[in-house]
Each structure stands twice: as C-alpha cells, then as structure tokens.
Amino acid sequence: MERPPELGGGWGKRVVVIGGGVAGSFIAKSLQFHGDVTLIDPKEYFEIPYASLRGMMEPSFVERTVIHHKDYLTNGRLFVSKAINISNSEVLTEEGRSFCYDYLVLATGHVDSAPETRKERLAEYQAENEKIKDANSILIVGGGPTGVELAAEIAVDFPDKKVTLVHRGPRLLEFIGPKAAGKTLDWLRSRNVEVKLMQSVDVNISSGRRDTYITSSGETIEADCTFQCMGKPLGSDWLKGSLLKDSMDNLGRLKVDENLRVKGHKNIFAIGDITDIKEIKQGYFAQKHAKIAANNLKLLMNGGNERKLAAYKPHSPVAIVTLGRHDAVAQFPYTTVIGLVPGLLKSKDLFVSKTRKKIGLDPRALHS
Numbered sequence: 001m002e003r004p005p006e007l008g009g010g011w012g013k014r015v016v017v018i019g020g021g022v023a024g025s026f027i028a029k030s031l032q033f034h035g036d037v038t039l040i041d042p043k044e045y046f047e048i049p050y051a052s053l054r055g056m057m058e059p060s061f062v063e064r065t066v067i068h069h070k071d072y073l074t075n076g077r078l079f080v081s082k083a084i085n086i087s088n089s090e091v092l093t094e095e096g097r098s099f100c101y102d103y104l105v106l107a108t109g110h111v112d113s114a115p116e117t118r119k120e121r122l123a124e125y126q127a128e129n130e131k132i133k134d135a136n137s138i139l140i141v142g143g144g145p146t147g148v149e150l151a152a153e154i155a156v157d158f159p160d161k162k163v164t165l166v167h168r169g170p171r172l173l174e175f176i177g178p179k180a181a182g183k184t185l186d187w188l189r190s191r192n193v194e195v196k197l198m199q200s201v202d203v204n205i206s207s208g209r210r211d212t213y214i215t216s217s218g219e220t221i222e223a224d225c226t227f228q229c230m231g232k233p234l235g236s237d238w239l240k241g242s243l244l245k246d247s248m249d250n251l252g253r254l255k256v257d258e259n260l261r262v263k264g265h266k267n268i269f270a271i272g273d274i275t276d277i278k279e280i281k282q283g284y285f286a287q288k289h290a291k292i293a294a295n296n297l298k299l300l301m302n303g304g305n306e307r308k309l310a311a312y313k314p315h316s317p318v319a320i321v322t323l324g325r326h327d328a329v330a331q332f333p334y335t336t337v338i339g340l341v342p343g344l345l346k347s348k349d350l351f352v353s354k355t356r357k358k359i360g361l362d363p364r365a366l367h368s
Contacts, residue, residue: 012036013301016091016101018083019235020046020069022283023272024107026290027297029072029359034298037076038099040091044080045069045118046359050283051350053149053322055125056132057157062125064352064365066118072359080116083108086242088265102267103297106244106254107290108235109273131225136162139213139223141201143167144175147229148184149322155191156324163193164221168200173329175280176319180331183338187323196221203228236274244268249276258311260293267300269293279314283351287358288312322347 012035017028020041028039048065055062069078081093091099115121132138138154138161140147151165165188171181172188172195188195199215203226213221236252239245247255247262253276255263260275262268271289273281292312299308316333320342323329330342353363 013102014038014100015103015105015297015301016040016099017105017107018091019107019109019272019274021107021109021112021272021286022046022049023109023286023290024105025069025072025359026287027105027107027271027294028069028076030290030294031297032073032076035103035301037073038079038101039069039073039076040079040081040083040093040099041069042080042082043069043114043116043121044078045121046072047114047121048283048350048352048355051352053146053153054325054350056128056150057153059122059125059129062122064356066121067356067359067361068118072361082238084238086239086244088243103300104268105293105297106239106262106268106270106274107272107286108238109286110232111235111237112232132158132161135224137211137223138163139201139203139221139226140165140229141167141203141226142229142231143169143172143195143197144229144231145173145319145321147227148172148188150227150229151188151193152191152323152327153325155188155193156326159191164196164223165193166196166199166201166215166221168198168216170198172197173319173321176321176331177336180319180321180329180336180338183336184321184323184329187327187329187338191324234274251276259296259309260289260312261296269297277312277314280319282319283355285315288315320346322350 015031015035015037017024017039025046028037031037046067046069051065083091084094085092140151151163154161154163172184173181199217201213201215211224234252254270254274256270256275257263260269260271262270271293272286292310296309318332320328320330326343326347327339328342328347329338357363
C-alpha cells in the first residue's frame with residue numbers, strides 16, 4: 001500500500017529508502033522531516049530482529065517488537081513492494097511502479113521470507129510457540145548466534161524438552177573468539193542441551209522412520225520438530241543486473257566509502273548488513289550506519305560542503321549473545337564474560353524498550 005501523497009513530505013529533495021529493517025527504518029525516520037522520503041519495503045512493518053527468538057517462547061512479547069512502518073513514518077510515504085531494479089535516478093518495483101530520487105539509500109540487509117502483514121507475522125510466532133510446546137524433542141541445525149540463542153531460550157523456558165544442537169564447525173559462535181564459544185558450550189551442556197560439533201544433518205531427509213534423522217557422522221537423532229538456523233543470503237542479488245553491478249564485492253556486498261556512499265556514486269548510500277564494512281553485522285551497528293548516513297544526507301540536501309561529510313569508523317568486535325532470560329555471553333575487546341552480569345545488559349528486555357524509544361515510540365506500549 002502507498003501512503004497518501006498528502007501525508008508525505010511533498011517538499012525538498014526526494015529520498016528513496018529501499019529496505020525496512022533496522023538500518024532502513026531508522027534512516028527513513030530520521031530524514032522524514034528533512035526531505036520528501038519514500039520507504040519501499042516488502043512488509044508493512046519493521047521488526048526488531050534481536051528480539052525475535054523470545055517471541056517464539058512468549059508470543060505476546062512481539063506485540064512490542066513488530067511495528068507498523070506508519071507508526072514512526074508519520075511524514076513519509078510507504079510503498080509495500082519489492083524493488084527489482086534501479087537507474088541513476090529511478091527505482092523500479094515488481095508491479096512496474098517507478099520512483100524518482102535525488103538520493104537513494106540501499107538497506108536491504110539479508111533475504112527474509114517474513115509475510116507482508118503484521119497480523120500474519122504475529123500468527124507465525126503463535127504457531128512456532130505451539131510447535132515448541134507440543135514437542136518432546138527438538139533439533140536445531142546451526143551453531144551461530146541464532147541457533148545458540150534459540151537452544152538457550154528453549155532450555156530455560158522448557159527445561160523438560162530434549163534439545164539437540166548440530167553444528168558443522170569445530171566450535172559454536174565462530175564469529176567471536178574461542179573463549180566465548182567455549183563458555184557458551186559449557187553453559188548449554190549444563191542445561192542438558194546436547195551439542196554435536198563437526199557434523200551436519202539434512203532435516204528434509206529422515207532415516208526412514210518418522211522424526212528420525214541421521215547426521216553426517218552416522219549418529220541418529222530423534223526430534224518431534226526441527227529448526228534450521230543457518231545464515232541467510234544477502235539481499236543484493238537483484239542489484240547484479242543494475243548500474244551497481246560493478247560496485248559489489250565477490251560476496252555480494254556493496255562497496256562503500258567512509259561516508260557510506262556506494263563507491264563511484266555520490267547520491268547513493270548503502271547501510272547495514274549489505275555493506276562491505278569490516279565489522280560484525282549487528283543491529284547496533286546498523287543504527288550507527290543510519291545515523292551517520294542521515295547526517296550526511298541532511299548536509300548534502302542543504303547544499304553543504306562535501307568536505308564536512310562525517311566518516312564512519314568500524315567498531316571493535318563487541319558481541320552479546322543471550323542465553324535465556326537472565327544470562328548472556330559478552331565478548332568485549334579485552335575480555336569475555338558469561339552469566340548474569342552481561343545478561344543484565346541485554347537478556348531481560350533484549351533492547352526492545354531502547355529501540356522503540358529511538359524510533360520515537362512509547363517504550364512500553366504493547367501495541368505499535
């Protein structure tokens with residue numbers, strides 16, 4: 001759906017933002033009173049991604065984390081669709097609509113199969129919760145942050161469930177240090193999560209018996225339900241035939257300069273996970289990208305001197321992985337901590353109140 005034109009900015013430079021995840025939503029919100037802003041997203045809502053697994057344990061939790069774009073984008077236009085191509089002045093959507101721009105922001109992150117409406121998304125959480133409650137044994141494939149956090153959430157909220165976590169790598173959480181990974185493994189095993197490293201399993205192929213799976217090492221796992229927590233592909237495939245095809249690296253990431261502009265394109269910015277910035281891909285850093293890019297766009301839209309553009313500096317690796325409702329493992333530049341202390345930083349509220357406040361909403365309101 002398209003926001004009625006009278007609700008849009010209707011003045012100033014035209015800014016089109018593609019992607020309504022953390023980076024895209026934050027920059028659209030920041031720019032909506034500084035130009036004529038249009039947000040293009042396949043969904044009618046913004047979702048706080050680092051709180052999604054808690055919603056599978058407690059569906060009412062996501063009433064605060066799945067937010068209609070229109071609730072924060074009060075002075076911009078929303079068009080619910082997929083962008084399929086761009087030129088140096090226009091964006092084309094899958095319905096054949098074109099949107100002219102003076103400045104373009106690409107924030108498509110990773111490919112997500114989430115449904116279009118907020119109502120459908122909330123129903124998905126309810127269904128996942130029922131799936132977990134009805135199961136006696138659960139198989140999780142993938143030992144990255146999503147798989148680890150899901151295993152921990154289930155182990156804490158449903159301690160009677162048999163949880164098995166299978167990971168093809170030599171250790172969990174390979175994006176952070178081995179010390180943090182080792183502490184996480186010990187924590188999971190202390191909660192009776194069976195962790196199988198250096199193995200893989202195809203949940204689409206059973207052993208011939210219902211709900212029985214064979215790992216690459218020949219081990220048998222019985223599970224009533226399964227969750228695949230593998231990495232999602234970048235949301236950049238659609239750009240490979242566009243004018244930005246030469247601005248992508250071999251992993252599909254957009255090459256950006258220190259001002260977060262796509263290299264070789266002075267009026268196109270890229271922020272969030274889709275960039276080639278050398279740092280851990282996290283919502284916290286996506287917010288930092290949005291802030292820097294928004295300030296640079298405001299400067300350019302007001303005719304400011306390009307030499308005054310702010311530079312983004314990649315951050316040191318700081319990672320907090322939640323382990324249920326109270327604990328977490330935190331890796332800082334010079335130390336690693338596990339337990340209640342890092343849990344106080346994230347685990348209880350998962351930064352939901354802080355994120356809602358930053359986007360201009362009541363931190364505690366149950367409905368967006």
